[in-house]
Amino acid sequence: MFFHEIETERLLLKNISYEDRNFILDHFSNDTVNRYLFDAEPLSSIDEADEIIDFYIQPEPRIQHRWILTLKDNSEKIGTCGFHIWDKNKSCVDIGYDLQEKYWGQGLMSETLKPILDFAKHDMKVSQVRAHIYVGNPKSIRLVERFGFTFNGETELCQFRGQQYLHHIYTLDFSPSK
DSSP: OOSOOEEOSSEEEEEOOGGGHHHHHHHHTOTTGGGGOTTSOOOOSHHHHHHHHHHHTOOSSOSOEEEEEEETTTOOEEEEEEEEEEETTTTEEEEEEEEOGGGTTSSHHHHHHHHHHHHHHHTSOOSEEEEEEETTOHHHHHHHHHTTOEEEEEEEEEEETTEEEEEEEEEEEOOTTO
């Protein structure tokens, strides 16, 4: 299997599976988690959770993947992270991540991003990772900037619940010598 589990000091990044369906439903029906994810309505049924899982467990090779962030000390599921729109021809991929509010500010997403960015560079062999971030989400902007992402001047408007939300696109370019 190309996409494999990843372990950090405090976390196990577990490949998403149907055993995560209740967590996915609870997580993505939470208004706080969804506060900056302007790409879909909050989930309202287990069938919608299954649709998300179906999307991410397509047979490999695939252009998307999602991990469940699990605390190693108690196996609690606390968030997700992964890749979307892996364009092998252009050698780039989009990254996404989310975390339950009670774990914000503890360095867990920084701990998560380091190994998955290494995975993107060394295993996926991409030269660029892109993050689409709502301009009103300063914590996420600071997070990617700490990893060397820069605002590339591109923007997009996401339509959500009758309103438009401006997103900036941040990019991290891996130099060939690194």
